[in-house]
Amino acid sequence: MKRPFELYILYLLYVLLLGNAIWAGLAMMAMPDGSALEMTKDVLARTPFKSFFLPGLVLFLFNGIFTLFTLIGLIAKPKWGWANSINLYKDKHWAWAYSLYAGVIVIAWILVQITMIQFSLLQPVIAGVGLLILILTLLPRVMRYYTLSYESK
DSSP, X not given: OOOOHHHHHHHHHHHHHHHHHHHHHHHHHHSTTSGGGTOOGGGGTTSSOSSSHHHHHHIIIIIIIHHHHHHHHXXXXXXXXXXXXXXXXXXXXXXXXXXXXXXXXXXXXXXXXXXXXXXXXXXXXXHHHHHHXXXXXXXXXXXXXXXXXXXXX
């Protein structure tokens, strides 16, 4: 089956998301006082964190590395049995399920952020990216592209 056009939009969203998450996550871990991102520790006042290191690590791992891993899976469709261990949709390639997870993770990250820190215009933009990831992943043509044939199960 030919790769649906919508997947290229999904790939672009992933590149934008993971680039932002890896850059910001590394900056927060490298300079946990927030200075690399021109933030002060006042931002952390309503959070359980004393520095930006742990939020940076979570951002780096879940919205950066996990997103990169998912993007590689979506593009290459490798048959990695171990990656199926948390695939709730056994009739779909694991990367398709991970794409759903990634969209939910992004939205959850922003919702937690909104409850804990001051509002930023970047938050609804990133939440919109998460929502678009979910929408594009659930499009029938995309779902069909990642549906496993009976022989490959």
